[in-house]
Amino acid sequence: MKKSTLALAIAVGAVAQQSGAAGFIEDSKATLGLRNFYYDLNTKNTANNNGEANEWGQGFIFNYTSGFTEGTVGVGVDVTALYGVRLDGGGRSSKTGRDRTPGQLFPLETDGSAVNDFAKGGATAKVRISKTEGRLGILQPKLPVVTFNDGRLLPQLFEGGQVTSNEIDNLTLTAGQLEHTKTRASSNDIGLRIAGASVVNGVQADTNKFYYGGADYKVNKDLLVQYYYGNLEDFYKQHFLGLAHNWAIGPGTLKSDLRYFHSDSDGKNGSVAGRAEGYRAQGGINAANAVTATEVDNDTWSAMFTYALSGHTFGLGYQQVEGSSAFPFLNQGDGSTAYLITDRQIGKFLSAGERTWLAEYTYDFGQVGVPGLKAYLTYLSGDNIRAVGADRKEWERDFRLDYTLQDGALKGLGFSWRNASLRGNTTATDSDENRLIVSYTLPLL
Secondary structure, three states: OOHHHHHHHHHHHHHHHHOOHHHHHHOOEEEEEEEEEEEEEEEOOOHHHOEOEEEEEEEEEEEEEOOOOOOOEEEEEEEEEEEEEEEEEOEOHHHOOOOEOOOOOOOEOOOOEEOOEEEEEEEEEEEEEOOEEEEEEEEOOEEOOEEOOOOOOOOOEEEEEEEEEOOOOOEEEEEEEEEEEEOOOOOOOEOEOOOOOOEEOOEEOOEOOEEEEEEEEEEEOOEEEEEEEEEEOOOEEEEEEEEEEEEEEOOEEEEEEEEEEEEEEOHHHHOHHHHHOOOOOOEOEOOOOOEOOOOOEEEEEEEEEEEEEOOEEEEEEEEEEEOOEOOOOOOOOOOOEOOOOOOOOOOOOOOOOOEEEEEEEEEEHHHHOOOOEEEEEEEEEEEEEOOOOOOEEEEEEEEEEEEEOOOOOOOOOEEEEEEEEEEEOOOOOOEEEEEEEEEEEEEOO
């Protein structure tokens, strides 16, 4: 966390002590999340099994959220502290030179072995006026143009500022700027970039400016429309339109989820000279069957329809990626999340030209007397991936089983098994993956 943010957080605390501290203290909440995570990755057709991962760790996730001081202008502070302990595995296998796939549970030492433990965190100073709230410091946004990743032992953290306003009924306005991120398997602040950005002359192409803003308007209780804009300086500009609708049909409910992204180049990515400096995107091929110059040029749209009935949920979706580049999003190469219906356990299905069908089924066993038990099954099939020589294709199958204790002394204790397989003839290796997660959140305040 930058010194300016720390100073602001301290100032907020001082104000809380001197004036109207009742709301600051009485509305405070603190929790300690415990996450035991076993991760197993089995890649196929790789030399010496490079890229396999077998890791086990214990994560501690502390979150403190203050209330706001009383008065016209309320101030507060939130604190996040994350700590991960390696229980087994990670890094090179006995340091013999067999590499693991990067970005799983732990950072690596200089010799390629996983660290024994790592920590990260920070504070967020906040101010509230009427129904508008400003935040400066650690952020974990969940928006169409930027979403933090929480798929491993410890979640990703961003640093920046954000303003959210609900002054108008049914309308939420959001705007902000991000500067750095601590990825899910790292303690370090790093710059922001997209997949395809490279190192040139020892310098990583990145930036510390991602601007975003947008609106969520709830037309009625069943219809939500969205517009968002994101701009990663020197990489891309992106517009998003979304619509979510619930429709009661017979005894069940049909949910429609429509999304459209338009992305094009910004700054250095828009010039040959800038791309030569490493400000590149993942590309496809052009009409001459040659690899593109990796300038951002992308339109991605999708439609997902889900019908829920008596514990059963059936889903069917389609996504199409158009343009000469892959779908761009904040991606430091250490595990990131894209706001796509195809971003699943292993793959994201976002390559240039890719067309993806997906089907999923969920069942809540509470309907047969086992509350807290849920099963999920998803299948995705993508083709038309633009590549030199011939278009390529891929598929993924995901299965997930979750159980959460509903009562007793350990109410809320959760167990999750997540299994996935990815196959195809793309440049990505075929993979089988298992995750076993035990989680519990302990309230402290």
